[in-house]
Amino acid sequence: xxxxxxxLDDLTANNIGVFKKINQVTLPTSYPEQWYKDSLxxxxxxKLAYYSELPVGAIRAKxxxxxxxxxxxENMLQQQLNPKIVPNAVYIEVFAVLEAYRGLGIGTxxxxxxxxxxxxxxxxxxxxxxxxxxxxxxEWYLKHGFVKSDDILKDYYKSQGLPNPDAFxxxxxx
Amino acid sequence: MVAKKATPIFTSKEDGNFHEALKLYDAKxxxxxxxxxxxxxxxxxxxxxxxxxxxxxxxxxxxxSEAEAYVLKGISKSPENYLxxxxxxxxxxxxxxxxxxxxxxxxxxxxxxxxxxILRDLSFMQTQIxxxxxxxxxxxxxxxxxxxYRANWTGVAVAYHLNKDLGSAVSTLTKIEGIxxxxxxxxxxxxxxxxxxxKNLILGExxxxxxxxxxxxxxxxxxxxxxxxxxxxxxYLMLLDRKEEAAVVYRQLLQRNPDxxxxxxxLELSLGTVTKPVDLRLKLYEKLARFYPRSDPxxxxxxxxxxxxxxxxxxxxxxxxxxxxxxxxxxxxxxxxPLYKNPKKLxxxxxxxxxxxxxxxxxxxxPTIYVWIKYYLAQHYLYLNELDKATKCxxxxxxxxxxLVELYIVKAxxxxxxxxxxxxxxxxxxxxxxxxxDRFINSKATKYYLxxxxxxxxxxxxxxxxxxxxxxLNGCKDLHSMQVxxxxxxxxxxxxxxxxxxxxxxxxxxxxxxxxxxxKELENELIENVETYKGLALKRYNAIVKIFxxxxxxxxxxxxxxxxxxxxxxxxETLKWEDKIHATPIYTxxxxxxxxxxxxxxxxxxxxxxxQSPSSEESxxxxxxxxxxxxxxxxxxxxxADFSARVESEKDDEDPLGAKLLSELTxxxxxxxxxxxxxxxxxxxxxxxxxxxxxxxxxxxxxxKYVLALQTIKTLNKILTTYDDIKLRTIGEKIVELSEVSHxxxxxxxxxxxxxxxxxxxxxxEFGTLPKEEFLKIYSK
Numbered sequence: 031x032x033x034x035x036x037x038l039d040d041l042t043a044n045n046i047g048v049f050k051k052i053n054q055v056t057l058p059t060s061y062p063e064q065w066y067k068d069s070l071x072x073x074x075x076x077k078l079a080y081y082s083e084l085p086v087g088a089i090r091a092k093x094x095x096x097x098x099x100x101x102x103x104e105n106m107l108q109q110q111l112n113p114k115i116v117p118n119a120v121y122i123e124v125f126a127v128l129e130a131y132r133g134l135g136i137g138t139x140x141x142x143x144x145x146x147x148x149x150x151x152x153x154x155x156x157x158x159x160x161x162x163x164x165x166x167x168x169e170w171y172l173k174h175g176f177v178k179s180d181d182i183l184k185d186y187y188k189s190q191g192l193p194n195p196d197a198f199x200x201x202x203x204x
Numbered sequence: 205m206v207a208k209k210a211t212p213i214f215t216s217k218e219d220g221n222f223h224e225a226l227k228l229y230d231a232k233x234x235x236x237x238x239x240x241x242x243x244x245x246x247x248x249x250x251x252x253x254x255x256x257x258x259x260x261x262x263x264x265x266x267x268x269s270e271a272e273a274y275v276l277k278g279i280s281k282s283p284e285n286y287l288x289x290x291x292x293x294x295x296x297x298x299x300x301x302x303x304x305x306x307x308x309x310x311x312x313x314x315x316x317x318x319x320x321x322i323l324r325d326l327s328f329m330q331t332q333i334x335x336x337x338x339x340x341x342x343x344x345x346x347x348x349x350x351x352x353y354r355a356n357w358t359g360v361a362v363a364y365h366l367n368k369d370l371g372s373a374v375s376t377l378t379k380i381e382g383i384x385x386x387x388x389x390x391x392x393x394x395x396x397x398x399x400x401x402x403k404n405l406i407l408g409e410x411x412x413x414x415x416x417x418x419x420x421x422x423x424x425x426x427x428x429x430x431x432x433x434x435x436x437x438x439x440y441l442m443l444l445d446r447k448e449e450a451a452v453v454y455r456q457l458l459q460r461n462p463d464x465x466x467x468x469x470x471l472e473l474s475l476g477t478v479t480k481p482v483d484l485r486l487k488l489y490e491k492l493a494r495f496y497p498r499s500d501p502x503x504x505x506x507x508x509x510x511x512x513x514x515x516x517x518x519x520x521x522x523x524x525x526x527x528x529x530x531x532x533x534x535x536x537x538x539x540x541x542p543l544y545k546n547p548k549k550l551x552x553x554x555x556x557x558x559x560x561x562x563x564x565x566x567x568x569x570x571p572t573i574y575v576w577i578k579y580y581l582a583q584h585y586l587y588l589n590e591l592d593k594a595t596k597c598x599x600x601x602x603x604x605x606x607x608l609v610e611l612y613i614v615k616a617x618x619x620x621x622x623x624x625x626x627x628x629x630x631x632x633x634x635x636x637x638x639x640x641x642d643r644f645i646n647s648k649a650t651k652y653y654l655x656x657x658x659x660x661x662x663x664x665x666x667x668x669x670x671x672x673x674x675x676x677l678n679g680c681k682d683l684h685s686m687q688v689x690x691x692x693x694x695x696x697x698x699x700x701x702x703x704x705x706x707x708x709x710x711x712x713x714x715x716x717x718x719x720x721x722x723x724k725e726l727e728n729e730l731i732e733n734v735e736t737y738k739g740l741a742l743k744r745y746n747a748i749v750k751i752f753x754x755x756x757x758x759x760x761x762x763x764x765x766x767x768x769x770x771x772x773x774x775x776x777e778t779l780k781w782e783d784k785i786h787a788t789p790i791y792t793x794x795x796x797x798x799x800x801x802x803x804x805x806x807x808x809x810x811x812x813x814x815x816q817s818p819s820s821e822e823s824x825x826x827x828x829x830x831x832x833x834x835x836x837x838x839x840x841x842x843x844x845a846d847f848s849a850r851v852e853s854e855k856d857d858e859d860p861l862g863a864k865l866l867s868e869l870t871x872x873x874x875x876x877x878x879x880x881x882x883x884x885x886x887x888x889x890x891x892x893x894x895x896x897x898x899x900x901x902x903x904x905x906x907x908x909k910y911v912l913a914l915q916t917i918k919t920l921n922k923i924l925t926t927y928d929d930i931k932l933r934t935i936g937e938k939i940v941e942l943s944e945v946s947h948x949x950x951x952x953x954x955x956x957x958x959x960x961x962x963x964x965x966x967x968x969x970e971f972g973t974l975p976k977e978e979f980l981k982i983y984s985k
Contacts, residue, residue, distance in 0.1 A: 035570075043640070044639060044640040044641040045638070045639055045640075045641075047637035047638040047639070047640070048607050048638050048639070050637075051606050051607050051638060052606075052607060054606075055606050081571070081572065082532070082570065082572045084572055084575075084605060084607060084608055085607045085638075086605070086607065128604075128605065128606070128607070130571045130574070130604045130605065131571055134571075
């Protein structure tokens with residue numbers, strides 16, 4: 031008691047299954063096994079969110095340089111930043127909260143954590159892609175201060191087999 | 205061991221050499237000792253001491269199988285030489301033959317050995333073999349030798365206690381108390397307290413409760429274990445019918461530990477409220493609940509005695525359950541499950557939960573509450589065996605919170621109840637992958653894999669929590685050395701199911717009458733599988749039998765340790781537990797499995813005896829085929845080696861697949877006798893167990909011990925028949941079988957057959973008056 035009912039915790043080798051499960055049930059996209067293994071590397075920003083000690087949400091992001099262009103989802107997943115290039119943005123790869131636990135401030139808490147981490151890296155921009163048909167998410171991001179770019183990424187989710195596979199680009203200055 | 209002190213001038217050079225060798229032996233310099241002894245024996249091959257010592261030495265270094273022969277030779281040359289006797293005792297102790305060890309240590313002492321510690325060793329042997337009669341003497345003699353240690357006094361008292369000579373036990377303890385009183389240091393206080401309570405325990409057993417209570421009060425300043433003091437006191441007061449005083453003590457005990465359910469029952473007994481109206485009892489518990497608001501029993505216990513028809517039941521149940529549901533307590537179902545034995549209470553509880561689900565839940569903003577109530581309902585319907593409803597509930601919960609491990613456990617259980625073991629294991633494993641650190645679900649997944657006969661997957665799963673030495677494939681060896689009996693017994697049962705499955709397939713194949721190349725190959729493969737898994741099943745079962753031998757041998761250390769530490773009460777408990785060790789659930793499960801395999805092999809042996817000749821022809825046929833298979837064989841050999849490495853139970857296991865165990869059983873005579881040896885302890889320790897009597901019945905029939913077989917039927921009838929008018933089919937069949945077998949046995953003593961017949965008729969009167977068919981009809985339930 032007295033403690034916040036929502037709390038954040040680290041991802042470890044032992045609870046990676048939880049991360050997988052949350053992604054599986056909430057996101058239309060899929061991730062290869064190696065991608066999950068890489069989650070434990072230190073250059074990632076990764077966190078799990080717990081509601082009443084039950085894991086219900088997750089976020090994972092990486093640093094990029096926004097001058098690079100990524101035409102597709104796979105491209106984006108595989109992209110590793112060359113250590114010589116200075117990153118200027120944090121890109122959110124996964125941001126998910128179980129459906130039954132939305133509207134309880136869990137996403138906000140995860141986002142705040144991400145913003146803090148971004149600032150620690152002296153980076154001031156957070157970017158992400160949203161499927162054009164995912165209006166609920168879009169609204170949520172806009173509500174939290176993200177700005178939608180006028181460009182639309184054509185066929186970004188094509189390989190994932192989504193209908194209307196285009197994506198919006200959203201960004202937030204921190 | 206120590207040789208004679210102040211060694212005299214030896215009569216012969218051999219004796220001198222021998223004493224030299226003995227010293228070396230005591231110093232563990234076995235090689236040097238062996239040299240001297242062998243020199244002795246060269247000169248005089250019948251030097252008894254040297255022979256015995258040689259036996260002891262080669263037990264440590266050299267060919268163990270030859271050791272006993274030397275010891276026996278030494279004994280036969282000079283059985284009254286106490287040194288020889290002592291060495292023989294030491295030898296038999298080291299091979300854990302405690303009965304022989306006791307015999308020879310006693311002989312050493314009787315033949316005038318000046319070495320008094322022999323008596324102490326002897327007392328350990330006697331306790332180990334439960335020879336309490338002689339134990340008393342050896343403990344007493346050792347006490348006379350060393351009266352300065354309290355441990356030796358305690359030892360004598362324990363010996364008297366075990367001989368049920370309670371008076372002498374108490375007077376021994378009282379005597380040492382008096383002697384030691386003035387000399388106690390702080391370090392002795394615990395021992396003092398334990399010995400005083402031990403004395404009191406014996407006083408209580410002796411039946412003189414008033415004296416026990418008076419002594420207890422008198423000794424109170426010396427007692428450190430106040431919990432035992434209070435429990436003894438309350439018990440004595442109850443026995444003396446001073447219930448009001450007892451009630452006061454039980455209230456004090458409740459203050460110490462308000463979660464101990466038995467105190468509540470005892471308090472009620474002392475207050476005499478058990479037979480009073482429910483309302484009065486409810487008032488009592490309401491009061492107690494106010495005193496101990498954080499304790500479960502005062503809230504739960506009223507639900508056990510309030511009848512479901514009393515409107516108070518629903519009220520109280522609601523008060524108990526709803527707060528737990530509101531807080532989302534995972535164990536809610538487990539908490540109320542004992543009440544489900546009463547179907548009417550079950551209905552009331554179901555109503556309360558569903559009512560909460562429909563009316564209260566929507567008002568709650570916390571989504572986890574929804575999951576926990578679905579979790580409750582899934583378990584509820586599973587209990588009622590309404591599997592479809594249970595599945596629906598658990599699936600809804602899983603859709604809502606797929607990261608909650610507990611849900612997978614219940615889901616797997618539901619699927620298991622449908623008999624789909626493999627599917628259940630997959631679900632359990634899905635839950636396990638969410639939290640690899642969770643030992644509980646790891647064990648569950650292991651068990652479910654074993655139930656699905658997937659032994660490899662099971663061992664790989666649990667290997668996450670075992671010690672893995674370098675170059676080791678899995679935790680199988682560690683599971684053996686850590687004595688993880690539940691995994692071993694489940695593995696054995698899985699292997700048993702596997703070989704039975706292959707046996708079934710083999711039978712089908714033979715019945716189909718196919719004679720093609722492929723069918724031959726398939727047949728060979730099936731035969732091989734049957735043997736492999738049968739061997740492995742035997743191997744795992746035997747591993748547990750071995751572990752239980754270790755459990756029994758392990759008490760050896762406590763015969764001295766508990767006396768020195770001054771914990772005689774726990775020591776007595778341990779001995780009692782060891783006396784019943786073979787009646788524990790895991791061990792009886794092992795014996796059940798083993799007996800089934802043994803009987804099966806015996807039946808095959810009998811079958812073979814009938815059709816002796818054709819078997820040799822068949823093996824020739826197999827040989828012809830062999831050439832073609834050579835190439836394939838090399839491949840399978842590698843596969844086999846891998847398989848063996850996975851199932852090894854110890855490092856460099858000589859018989860990883862249990863093939864040797866199996867061939868010993870199948871090719872040798874006396875399998876029935878072996879099984880009988882396994883069941884012998886059960887005949888004592890688990891007389892009232894169904895398994896014991898059923899197996900012994902079969903064994904006695906085969907051994908021609910018909911009177912004993914009759915006894916097992918009578919016992920079975922007693923334990924299986926809970927109501928007088930029910931006549932069980934299995935009993936009826938056994939009666940007929942015994943009668944027929946004994947009559948058809950031409951070698952049986954006719955007098956005995958008559959006794960058995962008479963016994964059957966007097967125990968089961970209808971057997972004498974009705975024809976067999978009619979009789980069996982009565983015994984058909």
